[in-house]
Amino acid sequence: MDASDRVRPMQIGELAERTGLSIRTLRHYDEIGLLRPSARSEGGFRLYTADDESRLLLIRRMKPLGYSLEQMGELLAVVDGLASRPDDAALRTRFDEIRREAAERRDGLRRQLDAADEFLAQLAAR
Structure with missing residues (x-):
């Protein structure tokens, strides 16, 4: 990940691909408040930051435990x-x-x- 990736918001599909989790899982996490997107686009799409990705990776690492x-x-x-x-x-x-x-x-x-x-x-x- 280069510096521009750290500041560029990601849509849900990119975050799912980068973390190996499904879009359905990410939507569920949003619904239950576990991982809320940092923003929404003008069209209403969820937008995630590098900090959101780090949080999601922490969540993913708890699952096997x-x-x-x-x-x-x-x-x-x-x-x-x-x-x-x-x-x-x-x-x-x-x-x-x-x-x-x-x-x-x-x-x-x-x-x-x-x-x-x-x-x-x-x-x-x-």
Whole structure:
């Protein structure tokens, strides 16, 4: 992505292509308030910025860890809150809890992957 891409707004199709998510998913995220477009064109088309893309990639990275849409929304609210109030102790505490929980979820996925590898090794040995 060059500097002009960072300032040029994207329509929903381009954002979907760049992030590997469907247009339908992006529309749903807009409907539930998880990811609102930064602007709308004169014709009413959703317009997204590089910051919106970064937010969407954060959302996409939560999916494999099993976060619900509600949990994603809470995390984004905490992140947004810390961006505007970095010294808020309650938000910082909640953010740290979320990070610990994400690490636990990741570790659980690692254990599942290890079990899958063991299973494949057993099949290969037969």
